[in-house]
Amino acid sequence: MPRSSIVTAIKRALPAVVSIRSIPYRKTAGDEYEVLPEDSGYAASSENPVPGEQSPSEMPDEGLGGSGVIIAPDGLIVTNKHVIANLKERYEVLLPDGRWYPARILARDPATDVAFLRVRKQGFLPIALGSARSLELGDMVIAIGNALGQFTNTASAGIVSGLSRSLVAALDTAGAMEELEGLIQTDAAINPGNSGGPLVNLNGEAVGINVASVLGAQNLGFAIPIDIVRRDMEELRSFGRIRRVYLGIRYMPVSEELARTFHLPVQEGALIASDAAVPTVIERSAAHRAGLRPRDVILEVNGEAITTQRSLAAVLSQKSVGEQLALTVLRGNRRLRVAVTPTEWQTPEEEKSSDRGKPTQDGKSS
Numbered sequence: 001m002p003r004s005s006i007v008t009a010i011k012r013a014l015p016a017v018v019s020i021r022s023i024p025y026r027k028t029a030g031d032e033y034e035v036l037p038e039d040s041g042y043a044a045s046s047e048n049p050v051p052g053e054q055s056p057s058e059m060p061d062e063g064l065g066g067s068g069v070i071i072a073p074d075g076l077i078v079t080n081k082h083v084i085a086n087l088k089e090r091y092e093v094l095l096p097d098g099r100w101y102p103a104r105i106l107a108r109d110p111a112t113d114v115a116f117l118r119v120r121k122q123g124f125l126p127i128a129l130g131s132a133r134s135l136e137l138g139d140m141v142i143a144i145g146n147a148l149g150q151f152t153n154t155a156s157a158g159i160v161s162g163l164s165r166s167l168v169a170a171l172d173t174a175g176a177m178e179e180l181e182g183l184i185q186t187d188a189a190i191n192p193g194n195s196g197g198p199l200v201n202l203n204g205e206a207v208g209i210n211v212a213s214v215l216g217a218q219n220l221g222f223a224i225p226i227d228i229v230r231r232d233m234e235e236l237r238s239f240g241r242i243r244r245v246y247l248g249i250r251y252m253p254v255s256e257e258l259a260r261t262f263h264l265p266v267q268e269g270a271l272i273a274s275d276a277a278v279p280t281v282i283e284r285s286a287a288h289r290a291g292l293r294p295r296d297v298i299l300e301v302n303g304e305a306i307t308t309q310r311s312l313a314a315v316l317s318q319k320s321v322g323e324q325l326a327l328t329v330l331r332g333n334r335r336l337r338v339a340v341t342p343t344e345w346q347t348p349e350e351e352k353s354s355d356r357g358k359p360t361q362d363g364k365s366s
Helices: 003-016 226-239 256-262 286-290 312-316
Strands: 017-024 064-070 076-079 089-094 100-108 115-118 140-147 151-170 177-186 198-200 206-213 221-225 250-253 270-272 297-301 325-331 334-340
Touching (some): 064 140
């Protein structure tokens, strides 16, 4: 591949890449932090300024923690949720003009490691958004970001080395584990600090958002498909928040081993768990109303097969709340068509008093 193609792609994407740093809030007399509340809507106006917002900062580069990328001319920035996880800190971004600006958190995706910030400035040149669906093994990609919190505008080139990967990772300093699905795997170097920056193709289009690398491995990095960001952005603009679909089941991905254990006639799909101690089809949920049962195997959603490469969670991530879905379900030896209309997934804070959404030891929830 000609060197000029990589250089051109970097030049197209680089003006939209930003660095993100955190700054602790000062404590008040009551020994509590002054915390900036999250914005409840997308279209915040300059006539309604953020409490405590400051002018662009010229501070040194201390506290650099991650990267982001501008995806709209009005200052909308996408990054990883774990980059802006600490609500006891405020956040600033280093824009292409070389100055630091305060940023306001708009929304976090409840189901994946995506979050949005906004800077009160206009006239940005956003990155072009491509699609991860057209990627193939061996496609050239470039990871751009703030490597190691020190080296801004770092670019590394490589290929797509895997698709539809799943990964369990510690994404924050507290060590909380999170499972990510449907990831792009690449051998382009993704270092700490690259998180939230774009993975771009040779047209300079973002096809993913860098999210993680594997410690101890060589050239093994992962990115969230940009298609998830597109969907989240549409949700944010339409509803002022990111909504995720919720069926109300606990399930296990079907593998050859699981099929042998449960004597299943199929080796792919999503098996609704059967557990006498814990409900696996949540009462009054969309799945319960649709008549789904424990030991049902969901094979397809709207004709799209559930496979080891394309999990139920990954398929549902592309669906909308209130959208009627046609499920192909295996019940015993019979294949059924089941119509289900998913509701909105709630955050853990919203469901503290409920069992909803908690996975079984070996399963997942949706």
